[in-house]
Amino acid sequence: MQPSAAKQKVIVLDFGAQYGQLIARRVRDLHVYSEIMPCDASAAEIAAEQPSAIILSGGPASVYADDAPKIDPAVLELGVPVLGFCYGHQIMAVTLGGEVAHSEVGEYGPAKLYVDEDAEAGHASALFAGTPAEQTVWMSHRDAVSRAPEGFVVTSHTDVCPVASMECPEKRLYSTQFHPEVRHSVYGNQMLSNFLFNVCGLEKNWTMEGLVESKVAEIREKVGDHRVILALSGGVDSSVVAALCSRAIGKQLTCVFVNHGLLRKNEPEQVEEVFTRQFDVDFIHVHAEERYAKLLDGVTEPEAKRRIIGTQFWEEFFAVAKQLEEDGRPVQYLAQGTIYPDIIESGARKTGGKASTIKSHHNLIPFPDGVSFDLIEPLDHFFKDEVRELGLALGLPEHIVYRQPFPGPGLAIRIIGAVSPEKLEILKNADAIVREELDAYNARLFEETGERNSEHSCWQYFAVLPDIKSVGVMGDERTYARPIILRAVESSDAMTADWAKIPYDVLTRVSSRIVAEVPGVNRVAYDITSKPPATIEWE
Incomplete structure (x- = not known):
């Protein structure tokens, strides 16, 4: 029985890979809805989501390490098609009785892949349909599957990796050592398409227009009759959040523009002009230039700059929220334009995985003492280009939607x-x-x-x-x-x-x-x- 198009959902189980959300995005690029769940979710928890398919992400660990993330074996018995990449390939193998070994030679970057098809046995790989027998894929591993589980067919190899992919069509289980979700895997998108539409029988029914409706409904249901305060920088992310919240709750939204003096030339004036005309919301311009200048005086270490700017950012917000409360308009929620690269670069994984911190972000630093906002982050599962698409679907003008990315700490960094x-x-x-x-x-x-x-x-x-x-x-x-x-x-x-x-x-x-x-x-x-x-x- 094929899943209903209206209820299609692909679950990505995240094993801590920085490409975890990228997988979900590639699925959405093919117009199929996708969500991420932590890798340690139980089969019952996953089944409750009624997934149409499951994808197992890569990850940095060795499957045999003591602290390596595991998978509930029952996940592979749900009767739902499963596709594993890299670590997901290896965890599928060992969970079902196969073996993973440490290779003397690792593979990192582009690799030549050879598709194996057993014509005499009548087997042709569903995953590789429409792709050439030799192709370039993106590898990042030293461990590799050395023996596929019983019932699986090896469908490709490289000069280093004997089981570069495998599948069990009867149980609709598929996996690859390489990363189809990365653009460097030349036919990776075709493989994802083969899995979603040929193996799973899904339909292309997820659109930005539908997302707008669902996000507006989510915000409206969550907020009720409470007030929301929004950090409005004038950038793409906060503008899209403002548009979503404005459509959902109108005048319950207060947009606060904190001018820290670190914006680009003429930008404060442009921000105020645009957002007092584009949105039917309250707009508050906070002139904090002198306060920031004193706090940053003599500071040279980049993370110290970020922490100072982030902490003061919340102090400025708290002051505005306090004034609103004194005016009889208390704020319950804080809306933020957090997107997925912010989360992943900060190592602040919402999906249970772990990633190293590359740099901190102003909208992920804890609130100062006394702040008790509940958060609304409607974009935290989306990449920048998806946010731009959402902005267009909301009717935002192109000069806002295609504005240059600009960091919260501004010119300080x-x-x-x-x-x-x-x-x-x-x-x-x-x-x-x-x-x-x-x-x-x-x-x-x-x-x-x-x-x-x-x-x-x-x-x-x-x-x-x-x-x-x-x-x-x-x-x-x-x-x-x-x-x-x-x-x-x-x-x-x-x-x-x-x-x-x-x-x-x-x-x-x-x-x-x-x-x-x-x-x-x-x-x-x-x-x-x-x-x-x-x-x-x-x-």
């Missing part, structure tokens, strides 16, 4: 070393030139291709001010001034990024203008490092 008024002025002016020139470059590409993320377009671009000075020559005189570093990347979800291949004439114009128009700068450098190994931001 694009100034290496201590923040000062002089450095802020230099960076604001240089960054304005970068955005003006690359906005124009992106606009030309959009006119030519009709795509916002075409092969050579930039997804995010900004200036960085390092804590050094360099020698230069200007007007036949020696200078000793600051350099500016240009950072421009191509990406769709912020999880990975490559440096943008900007034409030389555009780079020349950016450099020439910055040196000519920004006092105190005599050099411009271009960062050509991808993520990983670097992050998009410098701090």
Whole structure:
């Protein structure tokens, strides 16, 4: 019996992989609804969700380690199709009686995969249907399945991995050592499609329009007649949350814009103008520039900057909430534009897994003493490009939806070393030139291709001010001034990024203008490092 299209749901069991949410997103890209659950969820808990299919994510552990995450064996007996990746492949094997061994040679990155099909036995892999016999996949492992469980057929191998994939069609159990969810697995999307539609018999029925309706209903049901306060930065994430909350609860929402003095040039004025006209909500502009300047004076360590900015952020919110209470409008809920990359980079996994902390985020730091808001985070399961799609579905204008990502701590983490008024002025002016020139470059590409993320377009671009000075020559005189570093990347979800291949004439114009128009700068450098190994931001 095939699942009802209206009730389709793919459950991703998260074993602690940083790609866990990416799997769910790839499923949603194919217009099938997906949610994440912790890997230690019981079969009964999973069955209660009425899943149409289950996907087991990868993970950093060895399946034989004492503290390795396990799976309830009954999950594999629910009669629901199951697909495992990497660690999920290995845990499926050992749970069902197969073996996993430590390889002398690991596989990391692209690998050549050979699809095995036993024509005499009449077996053709359902997972590899429509893909070539040799293809490139993305591997990240040293342990590997050395013996498949009874009833399974080995469907592919690499030069290093004898069981690169396996399947038991009778029980609808499938698994791969590689990562189909990663774009580097060339036919990975086809494999996911094969699993969802050919094996599971699902339909493409999940859309952003449907998501808007469900999210608005969720917010309305949760909030009731209480008031909500929202951190409105003017960025994509908080704008989409504002639109959702505005549609759900109207004037019960108070949008608070905290101006910490670390925004881009002319941005505070733009934010106030846009959001007093676009939304039928209360808007409060908090001028906290001087308070932040005193707190950050002399602070050089990036995580210290983030903690100071995050802590003061909540103090400012608490002050507004307290004033609202005194005015007879007490606030019960705090809405936030937290998205999944924020969570995963902070190691704050909501799904029970564990990930190393790359950097902290202002909207994940605990509240100060005395704050007792309940949280509303309607975007915490979504990546940036999905949030943009949701914004369009909500009717937000494109200049908001496609606004550049900007970190909560603002320019404080694009100034290496201590923040000062002089450095802020230099960076604001240089960054304005970068955005003006690359906005124009992106606009030309959009006119030519009709795509916002075409092969050579930039997804995010900004200036960085390092804590050094360099020698230069200007007007036949020696200078000793600051350099500016240009950072421009191509990406769709912020999880990975490559440096943008900007034409030389555009780079020349950016450099020439910055040196000519920004006092105190005599050099411009271009960062050509991808993520990983670097992050998009410098701090």
